Amino acid sequence: MTDTLSAYYDVAVTPFVDRMRAVLDADRAWRVHTTAHLGVGAVLAGLHPQVRWEEPVLELPGPPGQGQVDFHLEGRGLLLSAHIFCGSRPRTLLNKAGTPILVYAPVWNLQSDSLVAAPPNARPGASKALATLLGRTRAAVLEALASPAGHSTKQLAQSLAISPASASEHVTALRDAGLVTSLRQANTVRHTTTALGTKLISTATRGLDPRPGS
Secondary structure, eight states: OHHHHHHHHHHHTGGGHHHHHHHHHHHHHHHHHHHHHHOHHHHHHTTOTTOEEETTEEEEEOSTTSOEEEEEOTTOOOEEEEOTTOOSSOEEEEOTTOOEEEEEOOOOOBSSSOTTSOOGGGSTTHHHHHHGGGSHHHHHHHHHTTSTTOEEHHHHHHHHTOOHHHHHHHHHHHHHTTSEEEEEETTEEEEEEOHHHHHHHHHHHHTOOOSTTO
C-alpha cells in the first residue's frame, strides 16, 4: 500500500508541486491585500459564501444538510491555512497549542494557465527567461513584488517610474521563470513573488559583502 501511494504521488502530485505553491503564494498575497484595505471581515467572507464573522462568533458552512455552524473563538485568534486538497467547504482544526485553524480552498483563477496545463519543468524557454533577470530594472521589479500584498501592474509602474507596458513585460518574464505569480480577482490582477522568487532575493541579499571596498 505504501509503495502504491508513493508511486501515485510521484505521478499525480510531484510534477505540479511548483504550480500548487504558486497558487498558494498568490492566494496569500490576495488575503493580505484584502486585510489591509477591507479588513478581517472581508477576508473571512471571501473564503466561502457561507462564512460570516459576527463578533465573537464565526459562522461556517456545516456538513451537507446541517446548515450553518457557529464557531466561538473565545479570544483564541484564528489561523488561516489554504490547502490545495481542502474541497469547497472550509474546515476547522486545532493545533497543539489550541489555536483554531480554518482550512480553506485557495483562489484558483490565476491569470495565465490552469494548474495542470503544464508542470514548470515542461514550460519551454524557462532557462532563457531566467537569463533575462540580469537587467537592473527587472531585478527592481522582482524586489518590489516581494511585498506580502504584491502590486498591480499600474502600481508597479508607478513605484518604479516605468511605463505600464514595460512593467507588464518584466512581470511576464519573471512569471515565465517561475519567480512571480499573478492572481486575477474581479478586474484587478495582482502580482507577487513565488517561494522561488523570494528565495532568490534572499540568497542574493545574503551574498552581498558589506565590507568597505568589496
